[in-house]
Amino acid sequence: MRVMAQMAMVMNLDKCIGCHTCSVTCKQAWTNRQGTEYVWFNNVETRPGLGYPRGYEDQEVWKGGWEVTANGRLRLKAGGRLTKLLNIFSNPKMPSIQDYYEPWTYDYETLLNAPAQDTFPVARPTSLISGKHINIEWSANWDDDLGGSTEHAAKDPMLKGIEDKVKFEFEQTFMFYLPRICEHCLNPSCAASCPSGAIYKREEDGIVLVDQDRCRGWRMCVTGCPYKKVYFNHKTGKAEKCTFCYPRVEVGIPTVCAETCVGRLRYIGLMLYDADKVLEAAAVEDEHDLYEAQRSVFLDPRDPAVQREAERAGIPGDWIEAAKKSPVLKLITDYKVALPLHPEYRTMPMVWYIPPLSPVVDVIKDTGYDAEDKDNLFAAIDALRIPIEYLANLFTAGDTRPVEAVLRRLAAMRSYMRDINLGRDPQAHIAEAVGMEEEEMYEMFRLLAIAKYGDRYVIPTAHGEQAHALEELATDCPVSSFDEELLDSSGPFGEGSGRGAVTPVAVENLKMLQERAQSETLVSGGGKRGRVNLLNWDGRGMPEGLFPQRQKGVEPPSGGDSPQQPTDDRSVLEDGQARPDNVAGADGGQQR
Amino acid sequence: MSTFLWVIFPYICLATFVVGHVWRYRYDKFGWTTRSSQLYEDKLLRIGSPLFHFGILFVAVGHFMGLIVPQSWTERAGMSQELYHIVALLGGLPAGIACLVGLAILVYRRRTVGPVFRATTVNDKVMYAVLAVVIVLGMWNTIAGTLLNLGIAGDHYNYRDGVSPWFRQIFWFQPDASLMEGAPLGFQLHALLAFLLFAMWPFTRLVHVFSAPIGYFTRPYIVYRSRDERPGTATGTRAQKRGWERVP
Numbered sequence: 001m002r003v004m005a006q007m008a009m010v011m012n013l014d015k016c017i018g019c020h021t022c023s024v025t026c027k028q029a030w031t032n033r034q035g036t037e038y039v040w041f042n043n044v045e046t047r048p049g050l051g052y053p054r055g056y057e058d059q060e061v062w063k064g065g066w067e068v069t070a071n072g073r074l075r076l077k078a079g080g081r082l083t084k085l086l087n088i089f090s091n092p093k094m095p096s097i098q099d100y101y102e103p104w105t106y107d108y109e110t111l112l113n114a115p116a117q118d119t120f121p122v123a124r125p126t127s128l129i130s131g132k133h134i135n136i137e138w139s140a141n142w143d144d145d146l147g148g149s150t151e152h153a154a155k156d157p158m159l160k161g162i163e164d165k166v167k168f169e170f171e172q173t174f175m176f177y178l179p180r181i182c183e184h185c186l187n188p189s190c191a192a193s194c195p196s197g198a199i200y201k202r203e204e205d206g207i208v209l210v211d212q213d214r215c216r217g218w219r220m221c222v223t224g225c226p227y228k229k230v231y232f233n234h235k236t237g238k239a240e241k242c243t244f245c246y247p248r249v250e251v252g253i254p255t256v257c258a259e260t261c262v263g264r265l266r267y268i269g270l271m272l273y274d275a276d277k278v279l280e281a282a283a284v285e286d287e288h289d290l291y292e293a294q295r296s297v298f299l300d301p302r303d304p305a306v307q308r309e310a311e312r313a314g315i316p317g318d319w320i321e322a323a324k325k326s327p328v329l330k331l332i333t334d335y336k337v338a339l340p341l342h343p344e345y346r347t348m349p350m351v352w353y354i355p356p357l358s359p360v361v362d363v364i365k366d367t368g369y370d371a372e373d374k375d376n377l378f379a380a381i382d383a384l385r386i387p388i389e390y391l392a393n394l395f396t397a398g399d400t401r402p403v404e405a406v407l408r409r410l411a412a413m414r415s416y417m418r419d420i421n422l423g424r425d426p427q428a429h430i431a432e433a434v435g436m437e438e439e440e441m442y443e444m445f446r447l448l449a450i451a452k453y454g455d456r457y458v459i460p461t462a463h464g465e466q467a468h469a470l471e472e473l474a475t476d477c478p479v480s481s482f483d484e485e486l487l488d489s490s491g492p493f494g495e496g497s498g499r500g501a502v503t504p505v506a507v508e509n510l511k512m513l514q515e516r517a518q519s520e521t522l523v524s525g526g527g528k529r530g531r532v533n534l535l536n537w538d539g540r541g542m543p544e545g546l547f548p549q550r551q552k553g554v555e556p557p558s559g560g561d562s563p564q565q566p567t568d569d570r571s572v573l574e575d576g577q578a579r580p581d582n583v584a585g586a587d588g589g590q591q592r
Numbered sequence: 593m594s595t596f597l598w599v600i601f602p603y604i605c606l607a608t609f610v611v612g613h614v615w616r617y618r619y620d621k622f623g624w625t626t627r628s629s630q631l632y633e634d635k636l637l638r639i640g641s642p643l644f645h646f647g648i649l650f651v652a653v654g655h656f657m658g659l660i661v662p663q664s665w666t667e668r669a670g671m672s673q674e675l676y677h678i679v680a681l682l683g684g685l686p687a688g689i690a691c692l693v694g695l696a697i698l699v700y701r702r703r704t705v706g707p708v709f710r711a712t713t714v715n716d717k718v719m720y721a722v723l724a725v726v727i728v729l730g731m732w733n734t735i736a737g738t739l740l741n742l743g744i745a746g747d748h749y750n751y752r753d754g755v756s757p758w759f760r761q762i763f764w765f766q767p768d769a770s771l772m773e774g775a776p777l778g779f780q781l782h783a784l785l786a787f788l789l790f791a792m793w794p795f796t797r798l799v800h801v802f803s804a805p806i807g808y809f810t811r812p813y814i815v816y817r818s819r820d821e822r823p824g825t826a827t828g829t830r831a832q833k834r835g836w837e838r839v840p
Contacts, residue, residue, distance in 0.1 A: 192813035195805030200815040213621035237625035
């Protein structure tokens with residue numbers, strides 16, 4: 001047994017409203033640079049739909065991931081080492097910019113500087129690739145919310161085998177959102193495809209990273225990754241990918257996408273696994289067994305034997321503790337409601353998903369039946385073959401049984417909790433029907449519905465003895481960060497060359513952020529109690545807390561007339577405070 | 593002049609080549625890349641790039657045969673001058689043609705495909721010009737020296753008597769400039785420009801030649817690395833500066 005720790009994520013798809021906040025904040029943080037205009041480390045897809053890049057899931061076309069040979073060995077689908085090197089001068093299976101989309105900007109200059117003319121000036125879109133005017137015909141989420149459309153959804157590779165039924169029952173179509181980041185796989189085919197050995201998996205937390213100094217731009221990783229989550233920066237000529245926000249995770253705060261998720265649907269925690277078993281599990285013959293095989297690789301940190309082995313493998317004590325409390329462990333191992341995305345690629349992905357029950361619920365609701373009744377839900381899960389088969393194509397290589405089991409658990413939870421919320425007696429048989437204890441079901445509900453920040457993100461910090469360096473604390477010599485080569489942003493061989501390219505990644509430090517996210521009070525001082533709800537304020541008088549306390553000896557901004565100002569509000573005078581001038585009221589007339 | 597051209601200049605170029613690479617590797621690992629433009633355009637590259645690269649690899653093997661292996665060795669192995677030329681021609685001509693055709697396709701692509709042209713730097717253009725002239729001159733030497741003269745007057749230039757010994761002498765620091773003085777103009781220009789190309793090499797995208805991923809054959813598929821091995825973890829992502837090393 002060789003215990004390794006892996007930082008993993010679970011997303012609860014029922015809660016995703018497709019707002020793209022994760023994508024936007026991720027882009028702002030990581031890929032708003034030249035060369036990565038088209039790159040989305042995090043993107044949200046409407047399913048059924050084509051995804052980004054278009055149709056990336058069709059591995060018969062793109063040749064991503066692994067396949068099993070006749071003698072039961074794993075082989076890169078795009079070919080082994082020799083094939084790779086023979087094709088090194090031009091990668092035969094690399095998506096072109098058109099498969100992603102041509103990034104553009106608008107010609108705002110015209111809007112601002114256009115002379116007077118009969119027609120309104122317009123800002124025409126300009127390609128960031130060719131610099132010419134373009135017609136925008138596609139983008140990273142062009143088919144957003146078009147889950148049912150024949151034009152886009154019908155081409156979804158995941159509909160193969162059930163396409164006729166979908167057409168047949170098109171009126172009953174369904175839709176949900178799928179946010180995607182790099183899977184940080186246990187058996188990453190991007191790393192295996194890299195001729196230079198620049199992509200590596202970190203021993204400490206399993207995050208898969210590209211060493212920018214070693215990458216030589218051979219582009220084999222782009223082909224190798226079946227999720228198409230390694231991107232080629234066309235400006236620097238290097239591969240880039242989602243970093244699981246390692247500078248943040250190292251100091252114990254969640255990734256940008258998770259932190260900013262409006263629906264709070266992402267869970268981050270550790271998983272311990274047996275590294276010796278990974279290859280064997282990835283090479284099981286039947287695709288349908290891959291989900292179970294991957295689960296068998298995981299170790300339970302609550303098992304003393306595993307703890308001992310983990311310690312022997314050098315995993316620090318606080319990491320083992322964090323692994324025990326991991327919400328990801330609960331969702332994958334205990335409640336068994338999370339499933340991997342496309343296990344059939346055999347990369348052992350580590351961002352898992354709780355499949356959405358919403359397609360099922362929606363159908364029942366539309367028919368007028370009670371969508372929270374257990375029997376109705378169970379019957380619907382059995383009857384609604386199309387959403388189930390589709391979900392199975394995404395999460396279990398087409399095996400509908402695990403998806404059904406998950407949906408039944410979610411349905412049971414829904415129905416069980418309704419009784420509690422309505423003050424009726426909880427019905428133990430609902431939990432039993434899906435093989436759970438009542439208490440367990442309640443715990444699962446808490447984790448899925450109302451888990452707090454600290455429960456959703458259990459992230460042990462990188463080790464204390466290194467924390468000073470990781471947090472880039474101010475105790476470093478302040479001059480050392482301002483030396484001239486950091487200011488020089490580009491070297492002689494194009495953008496990003498030279499040592500000036502290395503910019504320190506500064507992050508908000510752990511304490512600041514956790515304080516803000518978890519405290520009951522406001523970090524800026526004062527409590528929420530004294531605040532005024534403006535919706536209830538009738539505009540008369542000045543309730544306490546409408547304005548911050550004025551400091552003694554500070555003059556009000558508009559000068560000396562305030563002491564003589566007539567006021568009809570006694571509470572202000574009693575407080576001994578001057579009335580601020582920007583309050584709408586009598587003073588407007590007086591000034592005139 | 594002759595000493596400068598055939599002794600001093602080559603040494604300047606080779607020194608620049610070696611020192612330049614060491615400097616570039618230390619200073620600019622991040623800029624060390626092929627700077628691929630495949631993302632912009634795929635179809636022409638799919639034909640042109642392998643043609644050019646495989647062509648130039650075979651040309652390199654040919655140069656090794658012609659320049660490094662002395663004539664006496666091949667003769668001792670029982671290979672006559674005529675046989676050698678036929679072998680050189682049979683190998684060299686297709687390789688050279690593939691290389692030239694590939695280059696033509698790639699240059700055409702670079703000029704006509706908008707995004708690719710936009711991504712082409714002045715550095716690239718100068719390098720392509722020198723590279724193209726060197727290749728064309730080399731082809732001309734092969735054709736003129738072998739095909740056109742063969743069997744006409746019998747007095748064609750045998751580079752294995754002139755250029756090759758001079759080239760080898762450079763490496764034991766006793767180059768004889770007179771050997772090159774007698775060579776035809778085509779050979780002289782080819783050699784001079786080739787050395788110029790060597791001097792430019794470390795400062796252009798040609799550095800990617802030295803990234804040929806031979807290690808891929810022997811390394812395990814999945815690379816594991818510890819966070820501590822990451823260069824520059826010392827303070828944040830910055831490397832330690834001289835004089836600021838931490839106390840262990």
